[in-house]
Amino acid sequence: MSDKKQLRIGLVGGGFMGRTHSNAYNRISNFFPALQYQPVLKAACSRNQAKAKAFAEQWGYESFETDWRNLIKRDDIDAVDICTPNDTHAEIAIAAAEAGKMILCEKPLARSLAESQTMVDAVEKAGVANTVWYNYRRIPAVTLAKQIIASGKLGKIYHYRANFLQDWTINANLPQGGEGLWRMDADVAGSGVTGDLLAHCIDTAMWLNGAIKDVSAVTETFVKERMHQLTGKVQKVGIDDACIFHCHFENGSLGLFESTRYARGHKALYTFEINGANGSLRWDLHDLNRLEFFDNSDASIVKGCRSIHVTDGDQPYMDKWWVPGLGIGYEHSFIHQAADFLKSLETGGPCSPSFKDALQTQKVCEAVIDSANSRSWKDTGVDYSLE
């Protein structure tokens, strides 16, 4: 019998994110043995009974529920993990906070800034631990970028640019709404690529480079009408299929962001680059163990972009994995976030990004959509302290 403290998890939603989070909890004890807390998979919840049961069995949950309200009422659950579509995040999170549960919420925090604010208010009132799964921060190469920037090695920052490119909606016959395609339905998702993909880029950008002050954006919806899976009717498409924005950061640098689901050939290409007076960094999700670093202080005869293979034990998180030179993958970013959440319970500090941090990303997303709709610059009102 382990003498660790238990964090009893109730997970809502049995889709892609439910799988990534469940996998994370299952790996923690093996790879983060020093943590005082141990996740215990108490219950998985999905509306469909057969699916809920199968999910619980597959991922090792002790039980299952078909109504999240019952899950939240249970005394044997300490933390609620929200992996459902965006339109349910606020209701579940607020009820969970009122029941005194800790909350781990999938990104984006909610469909809109107003909804997100109600969630922040609820967790702050209840004083419960909370975090939002902006998982890319926890890729070792990205965390290393953060450390290099924080060390001042890049000097004054002039530029930050990021892309998140996909191609899965280039098909006018693809319906919108319903299971699997809720990201295409504005009522459920809140927005298209802005909330789904640019939110990741914005979260990483503000973590690395500070607050985004104002934005000027364009969005496009290439296919204007699609059949809705739930109504069977052809309905107006309300999401942005593509979004490009530029911005000013608080530190004086300029930002350029692009996201689309119409970049043929790109399945999930997330890249960012940051240029300072003394150096530049570049990262690419398709080669996630590598960080490119140009250091202008190198001797001129060897000056050039170095490609750091971030797999050594003294690099972020990598002492937990294999031996130097052997890489890790996408799923590890979730394992690292779950481990950091457990660590934060030991130290009593927040686990960033907290709901409050994620609210700042939401402010930028909202300003981006407002800017595109009004064809004008918008202030974001972001209040971001780097952690």
Ligand code: SOE
């Ligand atoms: C959309 O296709 C999606 O799965 C996002 O919802 C995730 O947040 C992103 O990491 C990968 O793409």
